[in-house]
Amino acid sequence: xxxxxxxxxxxxxxxxxxxxxxxxxxxxxxxxxxxxxxxxxxxxxxxxxxxxxxxxxxxxxxxxxxxxxxxxxxxxxxxxxxxxxxxxxxxxxxxxxxxxxxxxxxxxxxxxxx
Amino acid sequence: xxxxxxxxxxxxxxxxxxxxxxxxxxxxxxxxxxxxxxxxxxxxxxxxxxxxxxxxxxxxxxxxxxxxxxxxxxxxxxxxxxxxxxxxxxxxxxxxxxxxxxxxxxxxxxxx
Numbered sequence: 001x002x003x004x005x006x007x008x009x010x011x012x013x014x015x016x017x018x019x020x021x022x023x024x025x026x027x028x029x030x031x032x033x034x035x036x037x038x039x040x041x042x043x044x045x046x047x048x049x050x051x052x053x054x055x056x057x058x059x060x061x062x063x064x065x066x067x068x069x070x071x072x073x074x075x076x077x078x079x080x081x082x083x084x085x086x087x088x089x090x091x092x093x094x095x096x097x098x099x100x101x102x103x104x105x106x107x108x109x110x111x112x113x114x
Numbered sequence: 115x116x117x118x119x120x121x122x123x124x125x126x127x128x129x130x131x132x133x134x135x136x137x138x139x140x141x142x143x144x145x146x147x148x149x150x151x152x153x154x155x156x157x158x159x160x161x162x163x164x165x166x167x168x169x170x171x172x173x174x175x176x177x178x179x180x181x182x183x184x185x186x187x188x189x190x191x192x193x194x195x196x197x198x199x200x201x202x203x204x205x206x207x208x209x210x211x212x213x214x215x216x217x218x219x220x221x222x223x224x225x226x
Contacts, residue, residue: 031213042118042204042217043157088157092213101147101159101172102215 006089006105013079014113021108022073023089032065032072033090033102043088047074079112086110116141118207118218125223133192135221137205145208146188147215148172148180150201157204163188164210195225 006023013019023032031050035043047058049065049072056063062075076083086109090102121136139146147162149172159172161180169180177199181189188207192199202222206215 033214035217040220040222042206042220045214045216048214090215101149101162102213104157106154106156 004089004091004103004105006108008108009106010109010111012111012113015079015081017079019076019079019083019110020073021087022071023105024071025091026070028069029072029091030069031091032063034061034063034072034074035088035090037086037088037107039085046087076110079110081112081114084110084112116143116207116216118205118216120203120205120218120221122221123219125221127192127195127223127225129196129225131192131195131225133195133223133225135190135192135203135205135223137188137190137207137218138186139188139207139216140186141207141209141216142185143207143216144185144210146182147206147208148178148188148190149204149206150174151204151220152201160190195223197225199223200225 033048034046036046037043047056047063052069053067054065060077086107088107089105118139127133145164148160149157151157158174160178161172163169163182166185179191202220204220205218208215
């Protein structure tokens, strides 16, 4: 079945550094979603991408939908301690039927030291 | 803002008990989902529903059932809880024509 490969698995950075993580698939996706999950909480949607090549920002976060439709990346600029958490990419399977669920990457765990 | 609420943040149950996890969304979304999240395994789909009284099995439905009697409410039922069902359970909802899912805060279930 379709899988999303997310990398890196974890990152340890200093406050103020920029962060980049990516997600790749062996098959085409029509939508890419990026979520953040704080410890003990549910995932919160950060950015949704709907078109190949699309570049979208949300504050210090920027995400791009790869032109091949098989990848996406998320950048965080000038990281702060509250950026700590797990970041997930997700997308609907190809030939998605109404109501079918998302496929999720395994997540990138971000640690920020001040 | 979309709001998805789950009835409990933490639950402790005994093996063999029947467990009900409730999820409510306030945005009139057609689709609702139940996932479980375990370290190293990510999010796995248990069941989903695309309409009232409609349900579909996800990737790991064994040991679970669901109920959707009203559009805003989707319940996950553990018929006879087992220790391997100790996990974080996440509910999500989605509008019919978009892919974006909105998650609740999660229920951390411990089965002893």
